Amino acid sequence: MDMNGAASDYPPRRANAAQSRPPVRYLLMKYAVYSTEDFLADESFQSFVVGTDPAAVQFWQTWIAQHPAKETEFNDAVAVLELLATRQPLPLPEALKQIEAAKLWHSMHPPVAPRAQPALRVGRRARRWASAAGAAVVLGCAGLGLWQRAAAPTTAAAWTSYATHSGEHRQVTLPDGSRVTLNANSVLKLATAWQPGQAREVWLTGEAFFNVQHTAPAQLKAVTAAPANVKFTVHAGPLDVAVLGTQFDVLNRPGRTNVILKSGQVQLRHQLAGRTEELLMKPGELVEYRPAEAQAPLAKRPVNAELYAAWTTGHLDFDNTPVSEIITLLEDTYGLRISVRDPALRQQKLTGSVPNHDVDALLNAFGKSLDVSVHREGNRVRLD
C-alpha cells in the first residue's frame, strides 16, 4: 500500500455517489499525468486552492509532497486559481433584507379578521360596513383558521372597517402587507378581500399613518404614470390620495384634511363641483384642505414630516426642534389656533419626549418646558 491514510480518505465520499466514483488508486494515477489545465478544472483541486474544503486541502498538500515531479503544473494551477480568489461581498443592508422579509411574511399571512369596535361618527353606510366586519369576526372565532377569507357574500363586496376610541391607537395590516397606524377617533374602511392586480382603495375618517407596499413593477416609480391597478388610494373626504408605495400621514377631521408626505410620491386629487384639481407632492410637504375655503387651490408647504408621524409611537419626540415648528404641528394635528405673546419664543428650541394622547397634557408639558402659561378656550390657545 503506497498511499498514506490522508490520501486514501480522499475524495470525501458521498453516501450514494461513492459507488459511481473510480477507485482511489485510479484517481491518484490519473493525477500523476495531470496537466496544468487538468488541475485547474479539477473540482477538488479548486476547493483546495480556494480553501473551502479541509479534506481537499489536506489531500492535495500530502499529494504534492509525494509527487514533486508535478510541482510546475501544480504551482501554475495554484497561481491561476489564487488570482480568482474572491472577496466576500459586503453584506446587504439589514434594512433592505428586513423590508423584503416582512413583505414575504405579510404575503404568507393575510391579516386576521379585525375586532369590530363601535365606531365614532359613523353614518348609516358605515354601520353596514361594521356589521360585515362583525361577520368576519364570528368566522375567525369559530376557528375557521387564521386565513381571512372574504365572508363570502357573492353579491355585494364584503367590507371591513377598523375603528379606534379616543386615546386609542391601532396597528392594521392590509391584505397587500401595507401597514396602517390609526390614530384616536378614526375609522378606516376597505373591501375585505383584495384581488391581486386590482386597485387598492381605503376610506379614512380621522387620522392614519400609512406605510404602503409597492406592488407595481420596480421600473415604475412615478405615480402619475402608473395604471390604476397598482395604485393605493386613500379617500379622505374630498381628497383622493394616490400612491405607489410610500409613507405618509392623512388627517381627515371635520373642518380640514391634511396630507403629509414622509417619503416617496403622492398624487393628490381634489374633486369639487365637477372640477378636478391635481397636485404632486414631494417628501416633507404638507397639503391642507379646508372645506371653508373650498374654492382656494390646494397649496403645499414644507414641514418636518418626521414630526407629523411621531404620534404613531404614542409620543412626540423633539430633537432641537424650533418652537415654531411645534406650534404648527399642534395647530395642524389638533386643529388649534395658537398665539404667542413673545415672538422670541418661536425661535427657542426644544428637546425631549412628551406623550401625545391628551392635548391638554401635551399643552401643559409644552408650556412648562417653555416656562409660559397656557390658556385654552375651545380651539384657541394663548401662550403668555
Added chain:
Amino acid sequence: MTEADENSAQLWETFRGGEARALAALFEMYYDALYHYGLKLTGDEELVKDCIQNLFQKLWRRREGLRAVQVVKAYLFKALRRHLGDETKLLQHRHLLPNYTDSFEVTYSHEEFLIAQQGDAEQSARLLAALNQLSKRQREALYLKFFDGFSYERIAEVMSLNTQSVRNLIFNALKTLRKVLVAALALLFLLAN
C-alpha cells in the same frame, strides 16, 4: 452534499408541509447570494429585489405542487435566473428592443477579487481584461463556481446545461485565463530575478 445543503433540504420539506417559517428561514439564508447573483446578471437592483420577492411568494402559493429538492440553493438560483430572464424579455419586448439575447451579461469588477485588495493593480487589471474576454456563458459559469461554490453538476442545473458542457466551459475559461496570466507571471518572475 454539504451540511448547509442538508439543512436547507429539510427546511424545504417543512415548508412544503405548509410551514411559513421554514420558507422565511430559506429566504433569510439565501437572500444575499440570490441578490448578488441577480445583480450580476442584470445590474438592476429593483428588478432583482422584485424577482426574488415574487419568486418566494410564488413558491408559497404553489407549495402543494412542489417536489422534493436536493440542493435548494441551486433550485432557487435556477428559478431566479428564469424569472429574471422572463422579466428582461418582457421589458425588452415592451420597449421594442430589437436584439434580444437570452444569455445574461456577467461583468466583473476589481473590488470583487482579493488580488486588487493586495494592491497588485497590474495583475488585477490583467485578470479583469482576461475575464471579460471570455464568453458570456463562461463568465457566468465561473461566477457560480468561484463566487457561490457550486459544483459542475449544480451549475449545469442552474444554467440548464449538461454537466459535460459546464465542465468544458470552465475548463476552456481557465485555460484562457492561464494563458494570459501565467505568461504575465513568468514575465514578472524574469523581471524580479
